[in-house]
Amino acid sequence: MRFPEIFSALAEEVRARLSGSPGGGHDWDHTCRVMRNAEKLLAEEPEADRETVLFAALLHDCARPEEYASRGKVCHAQRGAELAAKLMEARGLPPDLRAAVAEIIRTHRYRAEARPATPEGRIVFDADKLDSLGATGLGRAFLFAGSCGARLHNTEEEALGGQPYGPEDTAYREYLVKLRHLPQVMQTPAGRRLAEERLRFMAGFFRRLDEEVFAAPASPEDE
Numbered sequence: 283m284r285f286p287e288i289f290s291a292l293a294e295e296v297r298a299r300l301s302g303s304p305g306g307g308h309d310w311d312h313t314c315r316v317m318r319n320a321e322k323l324l325a326e327e328p329e330a331d332r333e334t335v336l337f338a339a340l341l342h343d344c345a346r347p348e349e350y351a352s353r354g355k356v357c358h359a360q361r362g363a364e365l366a367a368k369l370m371e372a373r374g375l376p377p378d379l380r381a382a383v384a385e386i387i388r389t390h391r392y393r394a395e396a397r398p399a400t401p402e403g404r405i406v407f408d409a410d411k412l413d414s415l416g417a418t419g420l421g422r423a424f425l426f427a428g429s430c431g432a433r434l435h436n437t438e439e440e441a442l443g444g445q446p447y448g449p450e451d452t453a454y455r456e457y458l459v460k461l462r463h464l465p466q467v468m469q470t471p472a473g474r475r476l477a478e479e480r481l482r483f484m485a486g487f488f489r490r491l492d493e494e495v496f497a498a499p500a501s502p503e504d505e
Contacts, residue, residue: 285333288373288374288375289336289337289340291373292337292340292341292369292370292373293340295369296310296313296340296341296344297310297313299344299347300313300343300344300346300347302347307422307425307426308343308346312343312413312422313339313340313342313343315413315418316339316342316406316409316410316413317336317339317340317409319339319408319409319410319412319413320335320336320339320405320406320409321336322409322472322476323405323408323409323470323472323473324405325472326470326471326472327401327404327405327470327472329401330400330401330402330405331382331401331402333379334379334382334383334386334402335402335405335406337366337370337375337379337383338366338382338383338386338387338390338402338403338406339406339409339410341362341365341366341369341370341383341387342362342386342387342390342406342410343358343362344362344365344366344369344387345358345359345361345362345364345365346358346362348361349361357391358391359387359388359389359390359391360388362387362388363384363385363387363388364384366380366383366384366387367380367381367383367384370383382400382402385398385399385400385403386398386400386402386403386406386407387406389403389407390403390406390407390410392411392460392464392467397467397469398469403469404469404470404473405469405470405473407468407469407473408468408469408470408472408473408474408477409473411464411467411468411473411477412473412476412477412480414460414461414464415461415464415476415477415480415481415484416479416480416481416483416484417480417483419461419480419484420453420484420487423453423456423457423461424453426453426456427451427452427453427455427456430447430448430451431449432448432449432450432451432452432453432455433449433450433452434452434495435452435453435454435491435492435495436450436452436454436455437496438454438458441454441455441458441459442455442458442459454488454491457484457488461481461484462481462484462485464477464481465477465478465481
């Protein structure tokens with residue numbers, strides 16, 4: 283089979299694997315958005331190999347179900363690198379491509395110490411992080427907070443003083459702890475530029491949410 287047929291077959295396999303992902307944050311839709319982000323970044327990174335980028339973007343979260351099932355004991359990046367190599371081998375893809383994609387997946391995680399060392403890896407890293415920012419990032423953050431039973435919103439003190447998966451693990455906490463720092467770790471100029479644009483949107487949203495949630499009630503004299 284040629285690239286389009288192999289890619290399509292692997293896409294169906296990944297889609298099936300992710301069909302039961304909870305919360306909506308790392309489901310098949312997320313994978314599709316990451317692939318679209320990767321295409322945008324490829325337009326400004328002409329030295330990168332497109333096939334390598336797209337296979338890695340497609341497979342980057344293939345081990346998410348195992349991480350969920352283990353409650354975080356399995357690292358989806360490390361396990362995903364191993365699994366992706368096996369899935370690609372089963373489709374007859376060459377060893378050099380399998381190795382390149384596996385390394386990209388191993389180093390795509392925000393919390394990992396390792397960072398990607400190739401143009402392809404940097405693109406996939408940034409494409410994944412961009413999906414955590416902007417309007418899409420807000421939607422994902424609120425989906426996750428809802429799945430934890432968290433409040434709609436809280437103060438910075440409450441958010442930073444709360445525990446993961448508890449009532450204070452709000453979308454705002456995710457913003458404070460992780461999302462606002464993402465532009466600093468982006469690996470490509472285009473990724474950094476887009477991350478900064480999306481972060482400005484998020485910052486404005488949370489300023490408005492503060493105003494609406496914590497505004498002082500009107501006094502009788504104001505009416």
